[in-house]
Amino acid sequence: MKANRLSIIILIGFLVILANLIRMQIILGDYYRTLSEKNRIxxxxxxxxxxxxxxxxxxxxxxxxxxxxxxxxxxxxxxxxxxxxxxxxxxxxxxxxxxxxxxxxxxxxxxxxxxxxxxxxxxxxxxxxxxxxxxxxxxxxxxxxxxxxxxxxxxxxxxxxxxxxxxxxxxxxxxxxxxxxxxxxxxxxxxxxxxxxxxxxxxxxxxxxxxxxxxxxxxxxxxxxxxxxxTIDAKLQSRIQELLKDQKGAVIVMELGEGGLLAVNSSPSFDPNLFASAKGRKEVGKYLHDSTAPMVNRGVRGQFPPGSIFKVITALAALENHKVSPRTTFYCPGYMIVGGNRFRCWTSQGHGNQALSEAFAHSCDVFFYSTGLLAGVDAIYEKCLAFGLSKPTGIDLPSEKSGFVPSRNWKREKLHRAWFEGDTANLSIGQGYLQITPIQALVMIAAIATSGELFKPHLVNKISGVKVAERNIRPVMIASRNWEAVKEGLDQVVNSNTGTGRLARAEGLHIAGKTGSAESGGDKTHAWFVGYAPLEHPKVAMVVFLEHGGHGGISAARIASTVFTWLKESAYV
The missing domain is CATH 3.90.1310.10 (Penicillin-binding protein 2a (Domain 2))
Known part of the structure; x- marks a missing residue:
């Protein structure tokens, strides 16, 4: 009985298929043939x-x-x-x-x-x-x-x-x-x-x-x-690009609530509209062959010696290891002999006796040579790792670079040479083999502003109206007294009458920061400024980097001042 039912079902199915084939091949065959021949579909x-x-x-x-x-x-x-x-x-x-x-x-x-x-x-x-x-x-x-x-x-x-x-x-x-x-x-x-x-x-x-x-x-x-x-503010983004003009460099601004970036600028730049069509792409060769590399995002891919902005790391390494205190002084005659070699301070006249706060304000190289040698390369290297200077920050932009932090073992294994005191002296002032990216410098100064909150910076706040951004931080463990000692020095950099960063001031705003002028192998140094505001309750941090821009206390600090003023007028601080 069941076999008969199955046979009937199979027969019905076959008849349905056959009927459709007859319909398509015979009844409607001419119609579909016409469509096919005339390619009407x-x-x-x-x-x-x-x-x-x-x-x-x-x-x-x-x-x-x-x-x-x-x-x-x-x-x-x-x-x-x-x-x-x-x-x-x-x-x-x-x-x-x-x-x-x-x-x-x-x-x-x-x-x-x-x-x-x-x-x-x-x-x-x-x-x-x-x-x-x-x-x-x-x-x-x-x-x-x-x-x-x-x-x-x-x-x-x-x-x-x-x-x-x-x-x-x-x-x-x-x-x-x-x-x-x-x-x-x-x-x-x-x-x-x-x-x-x-x-x-x-x-x-x-x-x-x-x-x-x-x-x-x-x-x-x-x-x-x-x-x-x-998280970007388009008006700020445009204003900063105007300030940079064609100067090679980068400026990045972060709000210190969740670590969202308010501006990510790199210069020189390019017109992305040319890439949006085959017609425009015929013109992009001018960017690809430009010696100024306008396609490179210097903020996340540029790796440069940080110069004197790195002195915050040197100071913290020595303070944490009890090698110096805020009251420790060193005499600066304008140079220091290390390993039989003369290491110059940036001013040949010297700074005389300097304690930590004064050394920050004047960016005294001799003070930080002495401090770095007391701390030792291993302690400085460990502090670099704590601040994430050896790896990407995790910003949601492609192909971020890691920077490079040298160590005693690295030099022995890769260069087959011993690490010398002169290497430590160079490292102490952010020179030598050391390289960091501007975004790493920003995360570093933000960690100091917040007394140890190392942010993972981000750009996307919402997707289809749903908030996806969150506060993503890793703590940097430093004694509170040492945070305060460094912050006092950064306050003096901007607000002392002899501070190297006094051109970064903005009316009605208490700013702290550090300048840097890093030797680049060229005629002019790279110019750096890192800072945050307001000092008492920081809300924003920024980095200004100008490739071959000269003195950080002049060119970079002036841009920082303009940006801080804009932030104040726009109620970000």
């Missing part, structure tokens, strides 16, 4: 717009606008491609031969479209639409075009898009990408690609022999990517 790819990138006040840093492309279906167009390119070329004001060469170069499968002209003007698109009767296989397609309203002011921060490379196609297709899709290549666009990326759709249509729409057969709506709200 088109599949139009609908690209999902990327999510917007906004600053903390909802100002748009990156968005997508509607653009028009003149595209062609190769099989439909090839019989009259020469004549069609003449018509389109006349409308667009381009050489028809260039359009035809583009067609020949990029010819693909039957149903794939080829873009002949990208991001054409709306009136040009309308003119082509009106002549589609004469342009078999041609169509106007729309796609989202990325725009960056703040241009070079936020280029290193936001990043840019780029087409998929041949080596990436196989891997990315498994994630739903198509060969024609563009990816985030730098900055936030790259780090948050999976959130910003839209979900593409498609439209299947039936057209007549001249390419005119008959009806829509099906549609899958594209989905927009997720919007990101950053």
């Amino acid at each position: 088109r599949v139009i790819y609908l690209e999902g717009p990327r999510g917007k990138i906004l600053d903390r006040r909802a100002n748009v840093l990156a968005s997508s606008r509607l653009s028009f492309n003149c595209s062609v279906v190769p099989r439909e167009a090839r019989s009259k491609i020469h004549e069609s390119c003449k018509i389109v070329g006349a409308i667009l004001g381009v050489d028809p031969e260039d359009l035809e060469k583009r067609y020949q170069k990029k010819k693909q499968g039957v149903f794939n479209t080829i873009i002949l002209a990208e991001d054409i003007r709306s009136f040009e698109a309308i003119a082509i639409e009106e002549k589609l009767d004469l342009l078999p296989g041609f169509m106007i397609e729309t796609r989202p075009q990325r725009e960056y309203p703040y241009g070079n002011a936020a280029a290193h921060l936001i990043g840019y898009l780029g087409p998929m490379g041949e080596s990436e196609i196989d891997d990315m297709e498994s994630y739903g990408y198509r060969q024609m899709d563009w990816l985030g290549r730098e900055g936030i666009e790259k780090t948050y690609e999976s959130y910003l990326r839209g979900q593409s759709g498609g439209l299947q249509i039936e057209v007549d022999s001249r390419g005119r729409l008959i009806r829509a057969l099906g549609v899958k709506e594209p989905q927009e990517g997720k919007d990101l709200e950053l």
Whole structure:
């Protein structure tokens, strides 16, 4: 009985399949054959717009606008491609031969479209639409075009898009990408690609022999990517870029509540809008071959000797190991003999007797040579590790560098040489083999401002309106009296009448900080300033770095003063 029922079910299923085959092959065979022969079914790819990138006040840093492309279906167009390119070329004001060469170069499968002209003007698109009767296989397609309203002011921060490379196609297709899709290549666009990326759709249509729409057969709506709200203040970002002009360097500002970054500037910069289209990318070679390296984010990838801003580490290493106290004094005649070699102070006249606070204010090299030699290289190295100077800070930007902190073991293993007292003296004032990034310098000064809170800095505050940022800190264990001793010195740097950082002052604001002028091997030193405000209850910290910028107490401090003034006027402090 059961076997009979099973046989009946199988028979019914077979009859249904047979009926469908008869319907498709015999009854509707001519219809589908006609569609196939005349290629009247088109599949139009609908690209999902990327999510917007906004600053903390909802100002748009990156968005997508509607653009028009003149595209062609190769099989439909090839019989009259020469004549069609003449018509389109006349409308667009381009050489028809260039359009035809583009067609020949990029010819693909039957149903794939080829873009002949990208991001054409709306009136040009309308003119082509009106002549589609004469342009078999041609169509106007729309796609989202990325725009960056703040241009070079936020280029290193936001990043840019780029087409998929041949080596990436196989891997990315498994994630739903198509060969024609563009990816985030730098900055936030790259780090948050999976959130910003839209979900593409498609439209299947039936057209007549001249390419005119008959009806829509099906549609899958594209989905927009997720919007990101950053911690950045776009007005501050723009103001700092104006201050930097074409000076090579970086400025980064952090709020000390959650560790969100208010500005991330690098200079010289570039226009990310040129990378957003194939047309603009023809001009980007000027950036790639520029000797000033405008594509490099100096704030997170530049590694430089920190110079005198490193003296805070030297002081803490000696204080914590009870080698010096705030009352310890050293005499500075303008130089110091170490290992038979003369190590100069930055002023040949010397500073005379200096205690810790005075040595910070005057940035006395001799004081810190003496302090570093008492502390020893191992203690200084350990303090560097405690402040995270040997590894990335974890900022949500791609390809952050780690910096480099030398040690006794490193020199023996890599250079096959012993560590000398002269190496310790150089390290004590932030010279020698030591290199750090500006973002590491910022995290270092923020830890001092907060008495030991080592922040993981971040840029994204919300994703699709949902808060994702959180306060992520690691404690740096230092005795409170030693924090206070260093802070007193940083206060004197800015607020003493003889302090090297007095040009960083801002009216009505109590600022603490440290200047640095690091030897670079060139004619001019690198200029540094790190600082925070207000001194009593710090709310913001910043780093200013100017590559070959001269004295930190002049060029870098002046920029810091302007930024602190802006922060006060904008109620951040």
